Amino acid sequence: MTDRDLDQRLSGLRRDVPPASEAARADALSAAGAAFEEAQAKKRADALKGSAHDRRHSLASPSGLWRIVMQNRLAIGGVAACLIVAPIGGALFVEQARRQAPDLRQDAAAPRPVQEASPEPEVAAKLESAPKPVAPSGARLERRAVAPPPPPSAPMAGLADAYRGPDVVVGAPENRDRFESTAANGLKVTAQEPVSTFSIDADTASYAWVRRSLRQGRAPSPDQVRIEELINYFPYADPAPVDAATPFRPTVSTFPTPWNADTKLVRIGIKGFDKVAVARPKANLVFLVDVSGSMNAPDKLPLLKASLKLLLTKLGPDDHVAIVTYAGAAGVALEPTRASDKAAIAAAIDRMEAGGSTAGAAGIAEAYRLARKNFDKDGVNRVMLATDGDFNVGESDPDALTRMIEDERKSGVFLSVLGFGQGDYNDALMQRLAQNGNGTAAYIDELEEAQKTLVEEAGAALFPIAKDVKIQVEFNPAQVAEYRLIGYETRMLKREDFKDDRVDAGEIGSGASVTALYEITPPQSRARMTDELRYARPAAEPAPAAGDAEFGAVKIRYKLPDADTSREIVEPIRTAESAPTLAGASDDARFSAAVAAFGQKLRRERQVETMGWDEIAALAAGAKGADPWGYRAGFVRLVGLAKAVSGGAP
Known part of the structure; x- marks a missing residue:
């Protein structure tokens, strides 16, 4: 049957018809719906067989629905049969569709705009009371005409306009921040590796990033936390050099570890000469x-x-x-x-x-x-x-x-x-x-x-005062069984790099403060993780007399900004100068230890599992000392944010 034949039959049906009954209308709608479902089932079966027909039609408007119906010739016969049984219902149904449908002689694949229609009062009330989604920063809200299946009693005309899906979030920004993945420095056995070498500088980028993340209510990932940059964000009151001939002066101290009573911390502090104040x-x-x-x-x-x-x-x-x-x-x-x-x-x-x-x-x-x-x-x-x-x-x-x-x-x-x-x-x-x-x-x-x-x-x-600054620490096996460097994972050097002036290292600027921390384990400590070797050979040469009174020695190698040859400073780590209690350590020592604990906790390192956020905040608050710019007070508040972001976990 052609479209023209269908038009002629429908024109005849519309003349001199009796009034329609509600039962006839319901029967016609039911029959038409059944015919439509049958046509759809055939379409799906054809698609599984590899049919090439375009099936990307939308039920978002009556025009989309009738385009599907009119493209299924099998369905037309079923609809026509229903119209003969119930002429009034069918005539009115098709007449409404003909008024809303586009010219079928146009390209069926051409895009059609979705026509907005006012939803039924009950539906409108539900849509108005439904919760609205919130788009993340950088995203946008779009309305999508995605309709849920209608109830059986709903009229088919205007169905997709009455039942519209909720607002959905699209275009959420992709996070493409890139950080280098680094594993924490491992525990070293002094008898096997007595020397530790690394490049030192005073970068601070990680602290500002961590602060921003916590203020936004999210914990930074471990890769975003560089503990040495957190520690070196703060100025320290270590003694400064007396003149520019020696660009910086090291200060070494030892004190109990706040997160482990059976180990000690060795703090190496460097204060740079302030040449800007003298001759900028x-x-x-x-x-x-x-x-x-x-x-x-x-x-x-x-x-x-x-x-x-x-x-x-x-x-x-x-x-x-x-x-x-x-x-x-x-x-x-x-x-x-x-x-x-x-x-x-x-x-x-x-x-x-x-x-x-x-x-x-x-x-x-x-x-x-x-x-x-x-x-x-x-x-x-x-x-x-x-x-x-x-x-x-x-x-x-x-x-x-x-x-x-x-x-x-x-x-x-x-x-x-x-x-x-x-x-x-x-x-x-x-x-x-x-x-x-x-x-x-x-x-x-x-x-x-x-x-x-x-x-x-x-x-x-x-204004730099020294370049290619390297630190090498040699630990005494008689006093230190194990050690680990906290942070500086991206700055580690080989032992032979220390004296090689061709190897690049960090820079220290005028008046800068730089700090490094080691956690050390005495030989008889309960915290010791490794046993002595059964067949260990004695050292080839006896230790010097002063060796028993030292945890080790710190060597610092550097070049002046315009020089190509390095110089060296040596500072012993004396056991007699170790603080017996944490309270006896300086403010700078205790505060840097609090920051180190904070960084390790953000990196989820097991060494600080037993130290809670409140303990870290209390340690830092008691070691603020002179804080003219409020940086240390700001850190205490930041620890509170970290606790909140972690859900209040200790």
């Missing part, structure tokens, strides 16, 4: 600013621009500033300009806008070129990279970028990194660039952090 050198700075599309967020480029303006307040009139921006390509936004011309520098900062891809390698190359062009042999020459680290155009291989940075640092230009934002934050790459550029890495999560890093601690951030 001139600075040749190049701000290398990422203005790619990934920086288009309030906590990225706008915060970056405000941070750079804060740094301008610490520069002297004879310093020079240049700005290189990079997105799809690199360009010079400001040629080297005297810092006294703050209006011109601020205007260049204000002109920066985000957009495009990220050609990071091209920007780095251009920044180094500009720094070399304005090189000051008597001053400090530094590139300051400000980015989220999302390099996606040009050279982005970490190994290739590392080689580029290593080659460039030989010119005397150092590289520091300021990280911003989350979602695309590439911490792993930025740590690598800073370490190989003889610089430090900081993370700016708020303007107060920029104030701390770039204003209050500008000397440490900009």
